[in-house]
Amino acid sequence: MRSRWTHLLLAVLLVGQLFLLAGQTPDRGGERSLLAGTTLRLLGPLARLVGAAGDAGTELSRALASRARLAEENRQLRAELIELRRERLRLGELELEAEALARGLGFERRSDWSLTPAEVVYLDRTSWLRTLIVWAGPGRARRDQPVVTELGLVGRVIATAGGYAKVQLLTDAAASAGALVERVRRQGIVRGAPGGGLTLELVPRQVPVEPGDRVVSAGIDGVYPRGIPIGTVVAVAPGDELFHRIVVEPAADLARLDFVYLLEQPAPPAELAGEGADGRR
């Protein structure tokens, strides 16, 4: 009798979890659920604690091991800072010039983005959903917010809980973004590929794409703004009858992420949003 109840409980638990799995269809794989939110709140602080302890230990050992090297690095960084300040002045002048020309042509630019720094507390590139968990502070992250590093695009926020945000990496199999091959000005769709890479799809075979071409966001998916580096073309092969099969190496080093930036941009008008602008499968 007792054995029957045990087997019944086992069946209930297993069937319950099958329903749970079935409820998480691939195209909604990253959406926030009560379970996902609670897990994020519970495990986020633990991962953050481990990360902080690891960083502190690494910093301390580095500082102890190489004071001389740090002094030299400091000197180099100061020199670089001076050079960058000069460069900024030059670029500032160029920007003024470009704005004056744009005004002359009557060209209206979109307002600038603002960046919110976020600390990476846990990076998991091994599970099906390639995700990372970041700490941005309470209320500072929102769903579908683009996430970038100084090198390029990382992904988008798919869930938030407390000050934590779960980010779907661009290399996730369910992620996609509108992309543009800079040299030939041709748009396509970048998707995550098995093994952690990226593929660029829907670029016709007559377009002369070559290894080394830079791929940037096209700003057509309603999630990622235009012009953020996505990666570099590393291989072009004839795909099916119409399109190339293009392999892209991500611009951002997704294996070494310590800090990322959440990109704040003005939302498109409500009446225009949602008309096919999605940025995900």
Place this chain on the structure above:
Amino acid sequence: MGVARFLAGLLAAALLHFVGTRLFPAFPRATDLFLLVAVLEARRGHPVGGMLAGLAAGLAADGVTGGPYGLFGFADTAVAFGVATAARQLVVQRTTSLAGLFAAAAAAQQAIVAALALVFRPGAELAAPEWLLARVVSTALLGLAWTRSAELLLARVAARRAGREKKLGAPK
């Protein structure tokens, strides 16, 4: 006491998982500490306790890997129940049998996960065979090491206690 010990084990597994992932990015591919905790609990021979331990450990594994929730939950529940049922009928003492038990649990878990992947996520990227092998071997070795260390520790504690009792009870 048993529940507290299991929860402490689960917390330690999560902590070690984060530390391991931070130090070696491939760590979660090569080992599953949550399964280890579930199997250790299931070896006590209580099917209900075993399946609940498997459920908790599996959902924790789903949590740290970013989901989908229920994937490792399902696999670990089934595996832990199997181990607990087996542990009621078999006394596993030999080193090779013990290692075989942990290895079989890891292999069964991976088989169930792969089967669920085929059903629920047809396009999902399955683990490479070398990583599957690494998981099975590491689970067997870690399980064996933990069990033998615990036995050794308990034997020493018992010996010390017996020695103390003998000393206290000895006529002056």
